[in-house]
Amino acid sequence: xxxxxxxxxxxxxxxxxxxxxxxxxxxxxxxxxxxxxxxxxxxxxxxxxxxxxxxxxxxxxxxxxxxxxxxxxxxxxxxxxxxxxxxxxxxxxxxxxxxxxxxxxxxxxxxxxxxxxxxxxxxxxxxxxxxxxxxxxxxxxxxxxxxxxxxxxxxxxxxxxxxxxxxxxxxxxxxxxxxxxxxxxxxxxxxxxxxxxxxxxxxxxxxxxxxxxxxxxxxxxxxxxxxxxxxxxxxxxxxxxxxxxxxxxxxxxxxxxxxxxxxxxxxxxxxxxxxxxxxxxxxxxxxxxxxxxxxxxxxxxxxxxxxxxxxxxxxxxxxxxxxxxxxxxxxxxxxxxxxxxxxxxxxxxxxxxxxxxxxxxxxxxxxxxxxxxxxxxxxxxxxxxxxxxxxxxxxx
Amino acid sequence: xxxxxxxxxxxxxxxxxxxxxxxxxxxxxxxxxxxxxxxxxxxxxxxxxxxxxxxxxxxxxxxxxxxxxxxxxxxxxxxxxxxxxxxxxxxxxxxxxxxxxxxxxxxxxxxxxxxxxxxxxxxxxxxxxxxxxxxxxxxxxxxxxxxxxxxxxxxxxxxxxxxxxxxxxxxxxxxxxxxxxxxxxxxxxxxxxxxxxxxxxxxxxxxxxxxxxxxxxxxxxxxxxxxxxxxxxxxxxxxxxxxxxxxxxxxxxxxxxxxxxxxxxxxxxxxxxxxxxxxxxxxxxxxxxxxxxxxxxxxxxxxxxxxxxxxxxxxxxxxxxxxxxxxxxxxxxxxxxxxxxxxxxxxxxxxxxxxxxxxxxxxxxxxxxxxxxxxxxxxxxxxxxxxxxxxxxxxxxxxxxxxxxxxxxxxxxxxxxxxxxxxxxxxxxxxxxxxxxx
Numbered sequence: 001x002x003x004x005x006x007x008x009x010x011x012x013x014x015x016x017x018x019x020x021x022x023x024x025x026x027x028x029x030x031x032x033x034x035x036x037x038x039x040x041x042x043x044x045x046x047x048x049x050x051x052x053x054x055x056x057x058x059x060x061x062x063x064x065x066x067x068x069x070x071x072x073x074x075x076x077x078x079x080x081x082x083x084x085x086x087x088x089x090x091x092x093x094x095x096x097x098x099x100x101x102x103x104x105x106x107x108x109x110x111x112x113x114x115x116x117x118x119x120x121x122x123x124x125x126x127x128x129x130x131x132x133x134x135x136x137x138x139x140x141x142x143x144x145x146x147x148x149x150x151x152x153x154x155x156x157x158x159x160x161x162x163x164x165x166x167x168x169x170x171x172x173x174x175x176x177x178x179x180x181x182x183x184x185x186x187x188x189x190x191x192x193x194x195x196x197x198x199x200x201x202x203x204x205x206x207x208x209x210x211x212x213x214x215x216x217x218x219x220x221x222x223x224x225x226x227x228x229x230x231x232x233x234x235x236x237x238x239x240x241x242x243x244x245x246x247x248x249x250x251x252x253x254x255x256x257x258x259x260x261x262x263x264x265x266x267x268x269x270x271x272x273x274x275x276x277x278x279x280x281x282x283x284x285x286x287x288x289x290x291x292x293x294x295x296x297x298x299x300x301x302x303x304x305x306x307x308x309x310x311x312x313x314x315x316x317x318x319x320x321x322x323x324x325x326x327x328x329x330x331x332x333x334x335x336x337x338x339x340x341x342x343x344x345x346x347x348x349x350x351x352x353x354x355x356x357x358x359x360x361x362x363x364x365x366x367x368x369x370x371x372x373x374x375x376x377x378x379x380x381x382x383x384x385x386x387x388x389x390x391x392x393x394x395x396x
Numbered sequence: 397x398x399x400x401x402x403x404x405x406x407x408x409x410x411x412x413x414x415x416x417x418x419x420x421x422x423x424x425x426x427x428x429x430x431x432x433x434x435x436x437x438x439x440x441x442x443x444x445x446x447x448x449x450x451x452x453x454x455x456x457x458x459x460x461x462x463x464x465x466x467x468x469x470x471x472x473x474x475x476x477x478x479x480x481x482x483x484x485x486x487x488x489x490x491x492x493x494x495x496x497x498x499x500x501x502x503x504x505x506x507x508x509x510x511x512x513x514x515x516x517x518x519x520x521x522x523x524x525x526x527x528x529x530x531x532x533x534x535x536x537x538x539x540x541x542x543x544x545x546x547x548x549x550x551x552x553x554x555x556x557x558x559x560x561x562x563x564x565x566x567x568x569x570x571x572x573x574x575x576x577x578x579x580x581x582x583x584x585x586x587x588x589x590x591x592x593x594x595x596x597x598x599x600x601x602x603x604x605x606x607x608x609x610x611x612x613x614x615x616x617x618x619x620x621x622x623x624x625x626x627x628x629x630x631x632x633x634x635x636x637x638x639x640x641x642x643x644x645x646x647x648x649x650x651x652x653x654x655x656x657x658x659x660x661x662x663x664x665x666x667x668x669x670x671x672x673x674x675x676x677x678x679x680x681x682x683x684x685x686x687x688x689x690x691x692x693x694x695x696x697x698x699x700x701x702x703x704x705x706x707x708x709x710x711x712x713x714x715x716x717x718x719x720x721x722x723x724x725x726x727x728x729x730x731x732x733x734x735x736x737x738x739x740x741x742x743x744x745x746x747x748x749x750x751x752x753x754x755x756x757x758x759x760x761x762x763x764x765x766x767x768x769x770x771x772x773x774x775x776x777x778x779x780x781x782x783x784x785x786x787x788x789x790x791x792x793x794x795x796x797x798x799x800x801x802x803x804x805x806x807x808x809x810x811x812x813x814x815x816x817x818x819x820x821x822x823x824x825x826x827x828x829x830x831x832x833x834x
Binding site: 142180202266 | 564567568569571572573574575576583589590594597668700703704705737738739746748749752754755756757758759761762763765767771801803805806808812813815816819822826828829831832834
């Protein structure tokens, strides 16, 4: 059953990839002036890279309390065996699908914040992801936390960039939104009207807010194309996440003036056949992060970059009969960088003290993690972005 | 000079309301329709967008793909496996093309528009279902119930094969329930978040045991021996339940009227304003057509705040309707790849929560692919509505596409694009005023 599901998924990926290759051959980058040198990010400016894992990554099979007898007994059909573990302490081990992150941990470049969620965690993907991305527990803020950080800076298409074509809520502010960039490259419109289209990106006093946003997106295409277009590799290679992080490291090393990047990977909602699927996904994350850190460490931004890897929730402690897990609560957040003070932060939620639904307790509020990143990386008072929140967990 | 019978020009308010009704409920006007309805008035527009017709003569020429049951997956790395994969891929492409064609050529597009809404509401992705035949069955079920009774629809969807595969009900056992279908059915499809407890989820999952779907054809088999047959306490009621009676119980709750009313408002009227409390009353009997009619006759349409971004498919279909281009006459692989790059390809929503909305669609990257699509549409379009003197082309373009008013920015840009009708049409489709239903 597990193998069958896995094969089918791979198979679909293959057919999708075939379609991509056939059409993308038509896409070619315009010859554009490289402008990264005209407004480079000042030396030593810290940079944040958000890695969003959609679907709810199982924290207990990522950072594993392997010596707790309850770990094996509560999830015997998906528990990792000793050969699938890379111990980092007497009681915790990394999933062996993450050898690169294990190596970085050994060099004190990985901070593992344990038991992260928020009070009364929602078991809904969508509510929980909205809470993480807005940094608001009551959904009274429609803007994203990075969007509000953008709002307190003069608008530029480059302050924050997401990889993909649809904007994640975290990057949408009240006044300003991040730009998006596709791994397939930037191609400007061509033909007789191409020279007119930038005029459609100007603001107009009669615009309703959404028309103004549409106009801004037109301007952002032309400005990102001229600055970033020449830097985007024409034929991206590697996994879904690998392509995204490869593009980000290329652009960071080219000194583009961007403080926040967002990449993401889906399919962590492992209700069935979890071990094979999650191990493959974590291996994808690990290989992409390993290559990214190698690339960054070889460039001039080696000490500037901090990566945060997070998901909307962890999963149920007790596994289900379909070799998977249902929705859960807290899970570890990983912070990675050459200036990160590696090690364990917060407390591992115990397996013998679960909440009424059989889920892990919350020992760290995610807003404290954001607080530390806002203060240490983005240089912004926490309460300017998360109203009336003060706590900051620093890993720098 | 007095000319009898000439009416005053329609007000901006009437242009706005007429355009909104056509774009939101009918995928946008066909050539001449907007100007015609501006003359006939808002009541006539409301009646027009609600028109059903016993048979839609526009659809007669769209032939549904015949999809075979491909059976079990052949041995890997064989020619049979390659052919099997190609059949899945081709079936998927054909099914999407067929649906896009229906949206474009329908004379009474409300039924297709509602099917499109319900597809996002009961969001099921072929990425998890794999087989286009199962997706086609679900699509037909959505169409059957699109304007009928929501209770019947919920009862049909909870035992829909594609839905059951997508949300892991094939792996939901008495000894150890898989909660995926139970939770998402209540949270995203019928009641809304926080309207039920974890206890309700666990119990509802038990009511959904005993159903097995043949993935290759979407056929659902009920096996009573594998069904949890004891009474279950769900949402305060204790009774023996199967999937259909569970759906009836859930839909009977008051929260269901508010939830569905809110979801319809969100997708048709505004993602930033709230519906009036009275609107839910029109859904008291769970009659979808009553709710749609109440929305169409709502006073919301003259409120300037109720603007929406057209999703990529809505923008594409609207352009094809106005420019008389059948999607199947374009290169389907290219078209679907561009839509995918913009973030929206039918049958493949990003997750069970359905499509993004609003500003999420407005990225520079999406604009890059929007240009490709607009270019391909314009290349084969019927541009006759722009065969007017140059000085009238820009206004004729607004009347053709159903745009209430060009901004000064756009009007001056379009005036510079009047060298040929195709240049003007291309720039107009790529204007902020056409990307958004203001």
